[in-house]
Amino acid sequence: MLKQLYIKNYTLINELNIPFNPGFSVITGETGAGKSIILGAIGLLLGNRADSKQVKAGKDKCTIEAHFNLSNYNMEDFFLEKDIDYDANDTILRREISANGKSRAFINDTPMPLSTMRELGEQLVDIHSQHQNLLLQKEDFQLSVVDILAHDSAQLKNYQASYKAYHKTLQELGTLKEEIEKSRENEEFLNFQVNELEKANLQADEQEELEQSIETLSHAEEIKSSLFEADNHLGADDGAVQKIKAATARLHDIQHVYPDIAELANRLASSYIELKDISQEISSKLENIDFDPKELDTLNLRLDAIYSLEQKFHVSTEQELVEILAELKTQQQHLNHSDEQLQAKQQEVDELERTCRQQAEKLTALRKKAAVTLEKEMQQRLVPLGIPHVRFKVELGTKPLSDNGIDKVSFLFSANTSTAMQPVALVASGGEIARVMLSLKAMISGTVKLPTIIFDEIDTGVSGRVAEKMAQIMQEMGNHERQVISITHLPQIAALGSTHYKVSKAETQEGTVSRMTMLTPAERIDEIAQMLSGSDVTPAAIENAKELLKTK
Known part of the structure; x- marks a missing residue:
């Protein structure tokens, strides 16, 4: 405090x-x-x-x-x-x-x-x-009063956990329905896209290989001419290979009289073997290089088809196209099994709703007991507060599942026996509302x-x-x-x-x-006397103040 x-x-x-x-x-x-x-x-x-x-x-x-x-x-x-x-x-x-x-x-x-x-x-x-008196107009405040008196915090917590799961799953069901509906609207286009990508029969790294092959074929004559000259320099009778071979033989001839040359002779022999292998590979590639316009056209058509798909699907590699195809197929599968998915999700929602309602009914039972207690105690508290014919009722109605249950609470009030009870905020005077709120606060403050x-x-x-x-x-x-x-x-x-x-x-x-x-005690007497009589404090007001202070 x-x-x-x-x-x-x-x-x-x-x-x-x-x-x-x-x-x-x-x-x-x-x-x-x-x-x-x-x-x-x-x-x-x-x-x-x-x-x-x-x-x-x-x-x-x-x-x-x-x-x-x-x-x-x-x-x-x-x-x-x-x-x-x-x-x-x-x-x-x-x-x-x-x-x-x-x-x-x-x-x-x-x-x-x-x-x-x-x-x-x-x-x-x-x-x-006085502003807080407006709370009597709010259903949530009235429900919270009932909950406090019902001591139902544990049950309310259990219900709210169930409701949270139910509400989350209900939202998931709504999202799933929207997705399926949207997919069905685009089903024809979806199938077209899948067929188009499947028909393309895309292969990993194919684009890079096509681009390289086209580059090679486009320069076939230049490549062949260069290979021919290189082959001639290396493999001809007087080419580099034969000359290295001859040089290697000469070094081996003097190796027995000049041992220091042995290492160089071996190194040159290794070079000869490597150079001979290179010459043979160049000869082989020379035989395989031919300019084929038809093959070049075929490769260009295939590459253009891939480029066209990439442009259509806003990607830059065939791997991304493969991933898009997999995603579209997943959408197809979901669409093909959408009824089963909806049914499973609906069953989950129904089960969670049943659990929620069971928990809500337990809350309602506790609230009904508290409502009876609240009605009796408010009657007892308000009569001494100058409302002798008061009638006070806690009306419990029902509402759709919400985060605080299915109960709709309204405090009904009448200050006399001849007037029908109505919501307290509509019929009670300012003074009556103040007394109602004080009584409610006195009740709930104990809890x-x-x-x-x-x-x-x-x-x-x-x-x-x-x-x-x-x-x-x-x-x-x-x-x-x-x-x-x-x-x-x-x-x-x-x-x-x-x-x-x-x-x-x-x-x-x-x-x-x-x-x-x-x-101080003396100052209190003067203050209360002034409150009784105004600015001119009379002896009678002083005595009256003393009497009031004796009763505390």
């Missing part, structure tokens, strides 16, 4: 450092004194958007820092997951906003993304404002252990005995390891707080300044 709040250079606040106590506390002050400023500062610690205009004029930055005691709330896992130092007795949230608009967030002095601060803040503080709950003028539209009852509910909520803070204009609520804070505004040399102080 909130232990300490420090604010510096935030809008009208120069510097504020104030402790907060467990239990039920109240904040009072005249309209415009700055209570909304305090809430705005706390909102920044919960991850709300920052604005450079929030920095006090003439200052470089503002700082908002809060210390929390989390020792009773088992939140260590969050800190381990986010790799943040954990101190259950003193968890620190800090937000700094510069005059240039930059904002930084810290948790236990470690810089953190604002999203992480927001995620933690949602587990630390719940600020209930969801939020450390701190702040009610911002929850007392709108009520007074007198009803206000006192509302204060008793908030007081009770603050007695169970929770901290409840109420911003109020009603003395009946202010009197029941165990701690009383006052927000005031004053004119100084620096301009208008907002302050917040913790009131």
Whole structure:
């Protein structure tokens, strides 16, 4: 729960450092004194958007820092997951906003993304404002209330896992249908492409071999002339081969009288063998080289056919054409077996849907039990709050499978016996909605252990005995390891707080300044008396304030 709040250079606040106590506390002050400023500062610690205009004029930055005691709330896992130092007795949230608009967030002095601060803040503080009363118009909020009271988180988790698998497979079925439909529309063209590529009978590396063969045939005369001359230089009677042979023989002749020549003779002999082999290969190639126009035309036609296919399919090699053929054949196979594929995928979807509905029915059963409990308890809570003839019903309808089940929830309400029950947001007055929301918050706070709950003028539209009852509910909520803070204009609520804070505004040399102080017992009497009688505090108001404070 909130232990300490420090604010510096935030809008009208120069510097504020104030402790907060467990239990039920109240904040009072005249309209415009700055209570909304305090809430705005706390909102920044919960991850709300920052604005450079929030920095006090003439200052470089503002700082908002809060210390929390989390020792009773088992939140260590969050800190381990986010790799943040954990101190259950003193968890620190800090937000700094510069005059240039930059904002930084810290948790236990470690810089953190604002999203992480927001995620933690949602587990630390719940600020209930009049704006939050609009939640009664939202089905998801009403369903979440039922779920909290149903203690169905484990079953809901099981259902959501099943629904996720079902939804994913359902999407896959839709994609498969689209692909098959698209393929069927192009089936004739697909078959044509396969036939065209199969007819081409493409071979690996064929294009490169064709290009080389065409290059050779195109220069056949030039090649043959060069080969002929080379063959003549090497293989003629007076060619290089015969001359090397003769030179080799001469060296061997003197080898016995001149041993130093032996190595050279052997090397020359090896050269002779190699040169003779080269000469024979050149002679062979010379015999095989002939210019054949028909063969050249045939090769060109084949290469043009490959080029044409590559251009048509926007590729540059025959290997890519081979890969395209394989892909097209796969599409053919899929198309040929599309009915079986659709049937198998549909069976998978049907099976997952059955599992989902079974899980959803278990959820519904838990929610129905919780709905009965909710109806009874709301009846019991709202009657003492000045709605003696209240009727409250949780209507559970059905809807298609969704991520939270098949149940459609609507809170029905009537403040008297003669009016038909209708959705609460449509028929309840502002004061009645405030009492409904307070009752709901009181119920669910016992299950969801939020450390701190702040009610911002929850007392709108009520007074007198009803206000006192509302204060008793908030007081009770603050007695169970929770901290409840109420911003109020009603003395009946202010009197029941165990701690009383006052927000005031004053004119100084620096301009208008907002302050917040913790009131002493004597100051509380004066403040509540002023709330009772206005600016002119009468002795009767003082006595009345003392009486109210005795009842807390």
